Amino acid sequence: MSGAIQWRGLTWPAGGVTRADVELTTLGWNPEFEKAFAALAREGRFPARVAAEHKHAYVLFSEEGELVGEVVGRLLKRGPRSELPAVGDWVVAGWRRGDRARVDIHAVLPRRTRFSRRAAGEREEEQVVAANIDFVFLVSGLDADFSPRRMERYLALVEASGARPVIVLNKTDLCRDRQEREARVRALAGEAVPVCWVSALRGEGIEALAPYLRPGSTVALLGSSGVGKSTLANRLLGEERQATAATRTEDGKGRHTTTRRELLLLPNGGLLIDTPGMRELQLWRSAREGLLAVFPEIVELARSCRFRDCRHEAEPGCAVRAAVQAGALAADRFRAFCKLREELESLEAVGGRRRRRHAPKLPGRRIMRG
Structure with missing residues (x-):
């Protein structure tokens, strides 16, 4: 390592990025980010990638070397927490006037993932x-x-x-x-x-x-x-x-x-x-699509249920429960699906009907027959 970065009493181990030995493509830069940056470019501003965060202070990797930046302006004051920089984000950075020790973060480029x-x-x-x-x-x-x-x-x-x-x-x-x-x-x-x-x-x-x-x-x-x-x-x-x-x-x-x-x-x-270990990993609303992908056999079975809004609980003609009883679908896997589905539905109930209306349907929530 190349020492440490210190700022306002905080210390990060440096990652060895210097102005002489890094190119943006090495950091994952591509034409998609280049196009997004061009729309926000101003004199004295440059792209950088978030390497670590501590409250509103961030370690950044860039062609200017390894820097410390702070979020400023409208980015800091508007929107939810999820719109602030996260590790892996590409941001628009600029030198703070009269201060070459730190930079301002003006915007976060659209995320690919x-x-x-x-x-x-x-x-x-x-x-x-x-x-x-x-x-x-x-x-x-x-x-x-x-x-x-x-x-x-x-x-x-x-x-x-x-x-x-x-x-x-x-x-x-x-x-x-x-x-x-x-x-x-x-x-x-x-x-x-x-x-x-x-x-x-x-x-x-x-x-x-x-x-x-x-x-x-x-x-x-x-x-x-x-x-x-x-x-x-x-x-x-x-x-x-x-x-x-x-x-x-x-x-x-x-x-x-x-x-x-x-x-x-x-x-x-x-x-x-x-990343730190996450023993308790709570789902987020975007996981609906992921849940369908992880339990494809249940999605397929649900198409054969008698009722399109079958919740696989006590409804007659439930193909999912029939598969469990016949041993074709593992009972513990079915229970895992139900637990995750209930967690997502509880989250959506708190989030309100407007967001729920535009989400893909889970088996047991009017799944369409194939």
């Missing part, structure tokens, strides 16, 4: 976890904390984000029943979602991740605490940059070692967003 969840707390609010990501590595440990139900929740959000999911099963050195685990993962992910088996600690299977880490490509690491995200990040970085901690042996649960989302430059030119 965004991974969102409901923010913590009672207020209904979207939190953008990461933006402009190409792939999401859904990291799951193969130890005592292995959870297919949690994986379904993550998949629903990733499918809705616009990024492509890749399931990374870590800690293969601790797995004694690979065939059974593989069958459970394939049952929920299907054949379309790539599955990679790795041991980040031993460096085994890491080569399977290379196709997704091309120069200029952005990958986000997501998973609960203790699955080995920081160990995997260090393996990909080629150095011990991210703090790690051992999991509890009795239940496989880990402790938070990554405390903030951060964009990291990989030696091969790829970009990696490391």
Whole structure:
């Protein structure tokens, strides 16, 4: 690393970006962002990518080097929290008059993709976890904390984000029943979602991740605490940059070692967003599309229900419940779908009927027959 960035009592480890060694394409810049920036360009302004955030202060990567910026003007005062910069965003930055130590952030360029969840707390609010990501590595440990139900929740959000999911099963050195685990993962992910088996600690299977880490490509690491995200990040970085901690042996649960989302430059030119563990990942309204993608067999079965608005509870002629009773649909998978559907419907009820009217229908909410 190249030291640290300090500003107003805050300290970030520098990511090694200097004016001499970085090009925008290395950071993921493309013609789509170029066109969006051209409409907002002014003298003295330049594009930069958000690498880390702390309240309204941001570490930025740019051709000007590694900078610290603050949101100013209408961007700070208008709109919801989700419109503020998030890690991975491209922003319009400009030097503050008379101050070459920091920059102002004037605008956020339109996002290609965004991974969102409901923010913590009672207020209904979207939190953008990461933006402009190409792939999401859904990291799951193969130890005592292995959870297919949690994986379904993550998949629903990733499918809705616009990024492509890749399931990374870590800690293969601790797995004694690979065939059974593989069958459970394939049952929920299907054949379309790539599955990679790795041991980040031993460096085994890491080569399977290379196709997704091309120069200029952005990958986000997501998973609960203790699955080995920081160990995997260090393996990909080629150095011990991210703090790690051992999991509890009795239940496989880990402790938070990554405390903030951060964009990291990989030696091969790829970009990696490391995130803190999120054991409680609440859905956001955009996950409706993702839920349909994660449970395609239930969507298909629902087309054969006698009633178009069948909720698969006690209605006669329900094809979904019939499949469960016949053993053609796993009961735990059906329960998982119902739980996620109810969570989304509860969120929509709070959000109001206007937003609900324009959302795609879930099975059990007037699904059309095929």
